[in-house]
Amino acid sequence: MVKTYNQGSxxxxxxxxxxxxxxxxxxxxxxxxxGHLKVLETFAKEHNIPIIPHETAVYFRWLxxxxxxxKILEIGTAIGFSALLMADSAKASQITTIERNPxxxxxxxxxxxxxxxxxQITLVxxxxxxxxxxxxxxxxxxxxxxxxxxxxxFLPEVLKHLSLGGLVVIxxxxxxxxxxxxxxxxxxxxxxxxxxxxxxxxxxxxxPGLTASLLxxxxxxxxxxxxxxxxxxxx
Ligand code: SAH
Numbered sequence: 001m002v003k004t005y006n007q008g009s010x011x012x013x014x015x016x017x018x019x020x021x022x023x024x025x026x027x028x029x030x031x032x033x034x035g036h037l038k039v040l041e042t043f044a045k046e047h048n049i050p051i052i053p054h055e056t057a058v059y060f061r062w063l064x065x066x067x068x069x070x071k072i073l074e075i076g077t078a079i080g081f082s083a084l085l086m087a088d089s090a091k092a093s094q095i096t097t098i099e100r101n102p103x104x105x106x107x108x109x110x111x112x113x114x115x116x117x118x119x120q121i122t123l124v125x126x127x128x129x130x131x132x133x134x135x136x137x138x139x140x141x142x143x144x145x146x147x148x149x150x151x152x153x154f155l156p157e158v159l160k161h162l163s164l165g166g167l168v169v170i171x172x173x174x175x176x177x178x179x180x181x182x183x184x185x186x187x188x189x190x191x192x193x194x195x196x197x198x199x200x201x202x203x204x205x206x207x208p209g210l211t212a213s214l215l216x217x218x219x220x221x222x223x224x225x226x227x228x229x230x231x232x233x234x235x
Contacts, residue, residue: 015176018216026055026217033057036115037088040081049104051081052145052171053218063169064089069140073161074098075128075154076146080108080121086143087120095120096137100127132157139163145171149196152203159231166226173197174220203233 016023033041033054044051052060060082068090074083077099087095099105105125112121124131128146132154142158144151151170158168173179178186179197186194204224205212209231215221 017174017177017220023055026058027053030054030058033085036111037081037085040079040084040111040115044079044081049078051078052085056171056218056221057082057085059215059217059221060085060169061089064093064141067141067167069093069167071137071139071141072096073135073137073139073142073158075132075142075144075158077108077123078104078145080111080115080123082143082145083108083121084111084115087116087118091118091120093120094122096122096124096135096139098124098126098128098131100125128154132161135161137161138166140166142166142168143171144168148172148175149193152196152200155200155203156233159226159233162226164226164229168222168224168226170200170222170224172219173200173214173222174216176219179220207231207233 032038041051041054043049064086070093072086072090072093072095074086074095074097077083077097080097083095083097087093097108099108105123108123112123129150139161140163142162144154144158146154151173155168162168175190175193175197178190178194179201183191183194200222204210204222205214209226209228211225211227213223215223
């Protein structure tokens with residue numbers, strides 16, 4: 001029996017926001033993961049652990065190879081797939097990645113011990129809610145890939161720790177398309193996420209201190225670039 005982890009693999013990945021055949025093309029025709037990244041991708045699939053889908057992984061490689069960020073922060077490590085992909089794409093970068101789930105921490109530690117050849121990755125154990133305020137570094141890129149309703153809660157601290165011109169990439173912001181529907185059509189159990197994502201959009205998409213772009217990869221990426229020293233977010 002293959003162990004599955006109760007990580008709540010993202011059900012929205014089965015409700016692609018882009019035509020199925022285009023998703024298939026992006027997953028099958030773009031260069032496949034190789035070496036340890038392939039091993040981790042296969043492990044994640046077998047054990048029902050959510051990692052960034054292939055089209056997002058391909059985009060990350062393209063982006064990180066292009067911009068070569070020096071300092072990266074990730075919220076949501078899981079087994080370390082995206083952290084190792086970023087390490088491979090920006091070989092001079094230092095990556096701090098935060099994870100709170102003990103089972104994921106154990107797996108990530110094993111994977112970093114085995115595959116983080118250049119010692120680029122530091123795993124910080126605990127809840128990002130507590131840890132973000134304690135960071136004393138400035139990052140060029142922050143990847144947020146944790147609970148969707150919390151993105152708006154984390155954003156003020158994230159922006160404080162972001163360099164001018166730095167980027168924030170936020171994963172899974174389309175809620176399988178639900179974000180485009182009126183609130184009344186959203187199941188009660190999904191409304192906190194829906195509200196959190198709409199607060200995130202209201203705060204960022206037309207903010208004079210940010211350049212923002214929504215990208216329909218996976219379940220949606222929100223890309224932010226910090227263009228002012230002080231970014232003012234609504235209360
Ligand atoms: N970025 C990974 C996948 C992360 S899955 C990859 O693509 O390879 C999301 C992870 O975020 C889960 O492992 C979950 O435990 C973690 N997480 C969710 N909320 C968190 C929080 N507040 N603090 C720390 N980790 C959190």
